[in-house]
Amino acid sequence: MKSRTLRIDEQGLLRTLDQTRLPFERCEIAMASAADCHRAIATMQVRGAPLIGAVGAWGLAFALRDDPSDGGLRRAADWLAAARPTAVNLRWAVERTMRRVRALEPPERARAALDEAQAICDEDVECNRRIGEHGAALLEGGAGGGTLQILTHCNAGRIATVDHGTALAPVYRLHERGIPVHVWVDETRPRNQGASLTAWELAERGVAHTVIVDNAGGLLMRAGRVDAVIVGCDRVAANGDVANKIGTYLKALAAHDCGLPFWVACPLSTIDPLCASGDDIPIEERDPAEVTHVSGRLDNGAVGRLRIVPEGSAVFNPGFDVTPARLVSGLITERGVFPASTDGIARALAGGRE
Ligand code: MRU
DSSP states (O other): OTTOSOEEOTTSOEEEEOTTSTTTOOOEEEEOSHHHHHHHHHTTSSOSHHHHHHHHHHHHHHHHHHOOSHHHHHHHHHHHHTSSSSOHHHHHHHHHHHHHHTTSOHHHHHHHHHHHHHHHHHHHHHHHHHHHHHHHHHHTTTTTTSOEEEEEOSOOSGGGSSSSOSTHHHHHHHHHTTOOEEEEEEOOTTTTHIIIIIHHHHHHHTOEEEEEOGGGHHHHHHTTOOSEEEEOOSEEETTSOEEEETTHHHHHHHHHHTTOOEEEEOOGGGEETTOSSGGGSOOOBOOTHHHHEEEEEOTTSOEEEEEOSOTTOOOOOBOEEEEOGGGOOEEEETTEEEOSSHHHHHHHHTTOOO
16 A cells, blocks of 8 residues: 555545656645646646546545535536546546446535545556556566566656556566566656656666667667567557557657567556547647756756747647557556457457446
């Protein structure tokens, strides 16, 4: 339980690490209302597809304490689900919570929604634990006896989920079993989730890793210094196309060219059967300031921001890109590894999900 990213304290507040302050400051935020949860998601104090889903569900439960009416339920659900558009886990978790409570009498809804939010958290932990098992079995042996060299993009680790992570869950599993593994960590401009968050959490676990600029992966892959690429995911379309952090597509292209496996780790809640293909996935466009500025520790020890783009230059900042299914070696889910295809996804979802 101690490694979980979300906890409810004695006052009923939802507490988590503020990820915008990592890796230099470790401070918590406390959420007591739907507005707190919405703000934490929109400002990326919490981020990562499964984690924003869980916080969205708590947000709906908090909203129902104030207004449990049918109208209040619909309005809060729509508002929370729109806090970030690409990761479908947010809409999935909010709608699951809404379905759980809407047949109840209004006074019973908040309690039931809190229970559902807790269930979503518990299930996320178990899904990711299983992703770790399936992914470790897949990756094991990929190095032919030497240190397994993994490349990852963005942060799909413990702090992007309630626990364990998705893409990093197999890495942690292998590390726990004493199998030598080293991770090449893409810095992941513009927000540097790799450099700031993945490096931080790999260091916390004692996993060997090296941070590289986003453009170095191709060189390393061609030089035979990568055995496999593994990333998380924000939405999988019904045909197996996957949306993940901007820059993922280029890594998939390079892996394909070099004949390397490109694995996508995700719980089934990341699959969106309503999106026929990646063309239907909404791509979040974020603040140009994320491109024009970088944040970090200054030489005087203070944490600050620096402008790196000339005043007046136009800036475009899409947060995600789509990797076509043909470049994906497989989807590592809690139910096992499935082809990224219409048929593979139908099989993964057979037997249903919440
Ligand atoms: O914008 P972010 O930091 O929320 O983007 C996160 C990613 O793209 C992750 O790879 C994805 O959510 C998988 S999280 C286990």
